[in-house]
Amino acid sequence: AQSVTQPDIHITVSEGASLELRCNYSYGATPYLFWYVQSPGQGLQLLLKYFSGDTLVQGIKGFEAEFKRSQSSFNLRKPSVHWSDAAEYFCAVGARYGGSQGNLIFGKGTKLSVKP
Amino acid sequence: DAGVIQSPRHEVTEMGQEVTLRCKPISGHDYLFWYRQTMMRGLELLIYFNNNVPIDDSGMPEDRFSAKMPNASFSTLKIQPSEPRDSAVYFCASSSGFATEAFFGQGTRLTVV
Numbered sequence: 001a002q003s004v005t006q007p008d009i010h011i012t013v014s015e016g017a018s019l020e021l022r023c024n025y026s027y028g029a030t031p032y033l034f035w036y037v038q039s040p041g042q043g044l045q046l047l048l049k050y051f052s053g054d055t056l057v058q059g060i061k062g063f064e065a066e067f068k069r070s071q072s073s074f075n076l077r078k079p080s081v082h083w084s085d086a087a088e089y090f091c092a093v094g095a096r097y098g099g100s101q102g103n104l105i106f107g108k109g110t111k112l113s114v115k116p
Numbered sequence: 117d118a119g120v121i122q123s124p125r126h127e128v129t130e131m132g133q134e135v136t137l138r139c140k141p142i143s144g145h146d147y148l149f150w151y152r153q154t155m156m157r158g159l160e161l162l163i164y165f166n167n168n169v170p171i172d173d174s175g176m177p178e179d180r181f182s183a184k185m186p187n188a189s190f191s192t193l194k195i196q197p198s199e200p201r202d203s204a205v206y207f208c209a210s211s212s213g214f215a216t217e218a219f220f221g222q223g224t225r226l227t228v229v
Contacts, residue, residue: 034217043120043207043220044159090159104149104209104218110157 002027003095006107013081014115021076021110023091030095033074034104035065039087047089050074062086086114122221129228134196137224140151140189143209149218150183150193151207159207165191198228 003026013019025031032051036044048059055067065076074091091107121140129135141148149164163173168185176183180199185191205225211220215220 036220043222044209044218045220046217049217105161106151106159 002031002095002105004091004093004105004107006089006091006110008110009108010111010113012113012115015083016080019076019078019081019085019112021089021112022106023074023076024072025091025093026072027076027093027095028068033065033067034092035059035063035074035076036073036090036092036093036106037061037087038090038109044090047076063099081112081114083116086112088112120208120219120221122206122224124224125222127227129198129226131228132197133228134194135162135198135226135228137193137206137208137226139191139193139208139221141191141208142212142219143189145210145212145219146188147211147213147218148185148191149207149209149211150191151209153205153223154203154209156183162193187190188205195226198226200228203227 005024007022012081034049037047038044047063048057050057050067058064063078065074065080067074088109088111090109092104094104123138146167150162151159152162153159160175162175163183165185166172181195183193203226205223207220207223209220211218
């Protein structure tokens with residue numbers, strides 16, 4: 001079964017600083033990978049996704065993520081954080097094969113705070 | 117499309133009562149997911165459907181929880197009887213195929229007192 005680990009529960013960065021949120025997954029093959037963002041009181045919104053091809057994927061709001069098969073990682077990055085980026089970020093993995101196709105498993109999330 | 121619609125947005129109920137949460141997925145989507153979000157456990161997948169058929173309900177915590185999808189445009193999650201530890205935000209999401217973007221509803225915040 002697939003699983004997702006986000007090792008950082010809470011991260012604080014200064015506005016304008018760069019950001020990297022970590023995500024490691026466990027799956028027997030290359031999974032589908034997603035990053036979602038959740039603002040307070042809201043549902044989740046997709047930032048970006050990786051299915052195949054170029055391992056560096058671009059998303060909305062200036063975010064990008066890099067799939068590294070050797071490290072089983074899919075870290076989210078942004079070169080310059082804005083105050084409006086303060087939210088909770090979730091990494092998710094989807095199964096390509098087997099009876100759980102379609103299943104999306106989420107990490108526990110990383111809460112991002114932005115200092116002025 | 118108005119997106120995934122969940123109702124009610126907030127529900128406060130007494131322990132022992134039956135609670136029914138409702139979800140209308142995006143038209144044309146053939147996958148529907150129910151998630152529960154708590155501070156302690158994060159976002160947990162409870163059950164998901166493909167073409168109205170339950171595929172994996174291994175995340176349903178107990179027999180008190182049940183979910184149905186009688187047609188492509190409606191699903192319910194029922195808790196009977198409810199307990200205080202069921203207090204959480206319940207999200208419904210739908211997608212147009214496996215490994216595609218899942219669109220989330222606004223969630224139902226359930227409080228059981």
